Amino acid sequence: MASPQRKHKVTVIGSGNWGTTVAKLVAENTREHPDLFEEEVQMWVYEEEVVIPSSSPHFDPEIGEKPQKLTSIINTHHENVKYLPKIKLPTNIVANPSLVDAVKDSNILIFNLPHEFIGNICKQIKGKILPYARGISCIKGVTVTDDKIELICEFIGEQLEIYCGALSGANIASEIANEMWCETTIAYNTPPCDKRAVNGTNGTANGEPVEEHLDSRGQIIRTKLTPLPHVYPPLDHAEISALFSRPYFTVSMVSDVVGVSLGGALKNIVAIACGFVEGHGWNMTAKTAVMRRGMLEIIQFAREFYPQTIQEKTFWEESAGWGDMIVSCTSARNWRYSKMAVERGVPIEEIERTELNGQKLQGISTSREVSSFLRARGAEDRYPLFKMVSGIIDGKVKVEDIPSLFRK
Numbered sequence: 485m486a487s488p489q490r491k492h493k494v495t496v497i498g499s500g501n502w503g504t505t506v507a508k509l510v511a512e513n514t515r516e517h518p519d520l521f522e523e524e525v526q527m528w529v530y531e532e533e534v535v536i537p538s539s540s541p542h543f544d545p546e547i548g549e550k551p552q553k554l555t556s557i558i559n560t561h562h563e564n565v566k567y568l569p570k571i572k573l574p575t576n577i578v579a580n581p582s583l584v585d586a587v588k589d590s591n592i593l594i595f596n597l598p599h600e601f602i603g604n605i606c607k608q609i610k611g612k613i614l615p616y617a618r619g620i621s622c623i624k625g626v627t628v629t630d631d632k633i634e635l636i637c638e639f640i641g642e643q644l645e646i647y648c649g650a651l652s653g654a655n656i657a658s659e660i661a662n663e664m665w666c667e668t669t670i671a672y673n674t675p676p677c678d679k680r681a682v683n684g685t686n687g688t689a690n691g692e693p694v695e696e697h698l699d700s701r702g703q704i705i706r707t708k709l710t711p712l713p714h715v716y717p718p719l720d721h722a723e724i725s726a727l728f729s730r731p732y733f734t735v736s737m738v739s740d741v742v743g744v745s746l747g748g749a750l751k752n753i754v755a756i757a758c759g760f761v762e763g764h765g766w767n768m769t770a771k772t773a774v775m776r777r778g779m780l781e782i783i784q785f786a787r788e789f790y791p792q793t794i795q796e797k798t799f800w801e802e803s804a805g806w807g808d809m810i811v812s813c814t815s816a817r818n819w820r821y822s823k824m825a826v827e828r829g830v831p832i833e834e835i836e837r838t839e840l841n842g843q844k845l846q847g848i849s850t851s852r853e854v855s856s857f858l859r860a861r862g863a864e865d866r867y868p869l870f871k872m873v874s875g876i877i878d879g880k881v882k883v884e885d886i887p888s889l890f891r892k
């Protein structure tokens with residue numbers, strides 16, 4: 485069989501705390517696997533003007549405290565001084581302020597930005613990406629429109645008519661950026677039309693594009709997938725794993741997009757609850773009760789709304805399940821800043837605005853979106869913790885009321 489003439493080209497869409505960290509580890513891997521990947525990794529940056537403080541080693545007295553474009557700072561100093569300061573980035577990351585330009589030649593698109601922006605991103609690049617591009621969503625959230633809820637990876641897949649998997653786990657960006665070891669879970673169901681038979685042909689009959697596939701709820705959806713041309717190396721679990729695995733980042737490949745996506749999205753609601761609990765002055769034992777209840781509601785949600793496709797073992801066996809729940813409720817941003825909100829007696833959105841320097845708390849909007857979805861279906865009372873968290877965020881319920889959920 486002739487060796488492939490082209491290599492996979494990667495774009496990371498998003499450059500926040502996690503977006504930049506994932507760009508770093510992926511760029512290390514594209515260098516390490518030149519047989520599979522183009523070395524250069526494009527990183528789309530939501531452009532903004534940033535001041536480099538005089539205390540920074542990148543401070544230039546000639547520029548002084550004049551704001552500079554974030555893309556130009558990243559490409560000059562190889563550091564995202566705003567969202568991932570003090571971390572040296574590989575020089576093969578190219579920060580690009582043009583979304584359309586950043587994605588145009590890439591067949592692997594890594595979506596990594598706060599979930600509220602994904603609709604607008606998809607609108608901008610629809611029809612402007614390679615038809616055989618494949619996606620991995622590192623986004624923790626869901627999209628809710630009217631009373632319809634969608635996993636982010638499915639939303640991306642439908643909007644862009646591509647296949648998109650999901651990466652999620654007990655992952656704190658700053659730790660991984662500092663190369664402190666942890667693990668993650670990637671759910672990726674290689675489309676049949678991308679499977680290569682031993683003789684190099686497609687795995688599907690006649691190599692025809694797959695036009696129908698089951699979505700995560702077991703319903704048939706008609707997304708016309710264009711097969712990955714054979715001028716590229718294969719793109720299956722081994723190659724996806726090679727793209728994300730680092731000595732400090734262990735990847736577990738699975739097929740359960742529902743468990744991986746819902747675990748990552750819904751634990752943010754529970755993390756906010758744990759922040760409220762701790763901010764109130766209760767401690768680990770109270771937080772454990774909230775985590776236990778939260779996991780029950782996550783599993784109940786998955787069973788109720790994704791009955792045909794959920795693989796419950798994901799919640800028990802994978803980093804994207806209990807692992808993410810524990811780390812999120814003890815050391816991540818949604819927990820930390822909801823605790824601060826209660827300690828200071830101010831709304832959590834005020835803390836997000838004043839303390840996070842542009843970073844986002846995904847749990848706030850996820851809590852509201854999930855509650856509105858449940859309310860529209862008359863199901864809110866069956867998810868008392870989810871309901872209470874959105875009530876507290878909106879100032880309708882008090883943190884002191886949390887124990888009432890547990891009284892029979």
Ligand SMILES: NC(=O)C1=CN([C@@H]2O[C@H](COP(=O)(O)OP(=O)(O)OC[C@H]3O[C@@H](n4cnc5c(N)ncnc54)[C@H](O)[C@@H]3O)[C@@H](O)[C@H]2O)C=CC1
Binds near residue numbers: 567598843
């Ligand atoms: N930070 C972490 O430790 C982890 C985050 N995640 C998930 O990764 C996803 C991305 O989060 P982070 O990279 O941490 O983001 P972040 O919260 O650090 O940064 C916010 C990002 O949003 C961008 N932005 C602001 N306005 C925008 C707009 N109108 N359109 C598009 N982008 C805009 C900013 O430029 C910035 O890059 C989230 O879903 C989060 O839950 C997952 C695992 C770990």
Ligand SMILES: O=C(CO)COP(=O)(O)O
Binds near residue numbers: 624811817
């Ligand atoms: O997803 C995360 C931990 O696994 C990060 O959560 P935060 O967005 O709350 O920091």
